[in-house]
Amino acid sequence: EAGVAQSPRYKIIEKRQSVAFWCNPISGHATLYWYQQILGQGPKLLIQFQNNGVVDDSQLPKDRFSAERLKGVDSTLKIQPAKLEDSAVYLCASSQDLGGYNEQFFGPGTRLTVL
Amino acid sequence: AQKITQTQPGMFVQEKEAVTLDCTYDTSDQSYGLFWYKQPSSGEMIFLIYQGSYDEQNATEGRYSLNFQKARKSANLVISASQLGDSAMYFCAMREYGSGNTGKLIFGQGTTLQVKP
Numbered sequence: 390e391a392g393v394a395q396s397p398r399y400k401i402i403e404k405r406q407s408v409a410f411w412c413n414p415i416s417g418h419a420t421l422y423w424y425q426q427i428l429g430q431g432p433k434l435l436i437q438f439q440n441n442g443v444v445d446d447s448q449l450p451k452d453r454f455s456a457e458r459l460k461g462v463d464s465t466l467k468i469q470p471a472k473l474e475d476s477a478v479y480l481c482a483s484s485q486d487l488g489g490y491n492e493q494f495f496g497p498g499t500r501l502t503v504l
Numbered sequence: 505a506q507k508i509t510q511t512q513p514g515m516f517v518q519e520k521e522a523v524t525l526d527c528t529y530d531t532s533d534q535s536y537g538l539f540w541y542k543q544p545s546s547g548e549m550i551f552l553i554y555q556g557s558y559d560e561q562n563a564t565e566g567r568y569s570l571n572f573q574k575a576r577k578s579a580n581l582v583i584s585a586s587q588l589g590d591s592a593m594y595f596c597a598m599r600e601y602g603s604g605n606t607g608k609l610i611f612g613q614g615t616t617l618q619v620k621p
Contacts (some may be wrong), residue, residue: 390588422608431508431595431611445606478547487607490537490556496551 391415393496395481401502407469412485414462420444421458422493423466424480428444432480438464439487468501476503506513506531508564508596508612515617517586524571524616525581527596534556538579539609540570543593548593555579586619 394413402408406418414421424432428430435454439462445489449456453472466474478498484491507530509595517523529538540552555570563570571580572587583590597609 418609429599429614431614432506432609433611434608437606445608480549482549485606490554490601491552491607492551493609494551495541498547500547 392423393481393483394492394496395479395493395496395499397499398497399502400498401504402471403504407472408467408469408501409467410479410481410501412464412481412496414464414465414481415494418485418494419461420487420491421464422482422484423456423464424482426478426480426498428477435444435466435479444487471501471503473503476501506533506536506600506610508598508610510596510612510615512615513613515615516620517583517590517617518620519588520585522582523586523617525583525594525596525617527579527581527612528597528601529579529581529598531577531598531600533600533602533605537599537601538570538572539595539599540568540579540596541595541611542590542606543595545592546609549595553581581604588619588621591617591619608614 423435426432438458452453456466480498481496482493484493509528536557540557542550553565569582593614596612597617
């Protein structure tokens with residue numbers, strides 16, 4: 390079974406530029422998560438989808454971050470314009486469903502550096 | 505509000521010895537799950553072990569065991585017979601299962617473990 394795929398793996402941009410990250414979850418997984426992990430900290434949830442609907446985006450900086458999950462499969466996370474403090478690893482995870490115990494499987498992450 | 509606290513920023517252990525990584529949590533839910541993940545320098549999050557709040561026995565997975573003390577709200581990870589490959593960042597995380605909860609994971613700050621040869 391293929392794991393969660395993310396691209397690109399690394400990205401370097403200058404502040405005020407825009408950037409997009411892509412995630413392909415495990416086939417059949419209804420729930421998709423985007424986490425932001427700043428260096429030396431634990432991951433923090435940015436947004437969570439159930440199929441193509443948003444379940445939780447309470448910690449997403451909506452003035453600059455946006456995300457979508459078209460057709461309930463792949464997802465894209467965008468930052469526009471980027472700030473220095475957006476430098477982090479962006480982790481995508483998926484799980485079969487929302488309720489009860491459902492293990493979250495993580496992708497390899499995208500490491501973003503904003504100069 | 506749910507919170508995870510890992511008070512050990514860094515730990516050292518001699519190869520083949522056991523080590524305990526501390527985790528305390530705070531939640532008002534009666535039903536929740538506790539997870540431990542390993543994050544090597546390559547960056548991927550590797551699931552290690554899970555403990556449900558209603559599980560009566562401590563979880564074990566190979567060399568990993570979880571010392572669950574519900575009254576103290578602690579869920580310490582014990583790694584037995586440490587190996588050089590265990591050197592990594594370790595995260596404790598919690599997920600609430602109560603009504604209205606979305607199942608998101610709340611992570612602690614992490615503990616860096618270094619295994620000495």
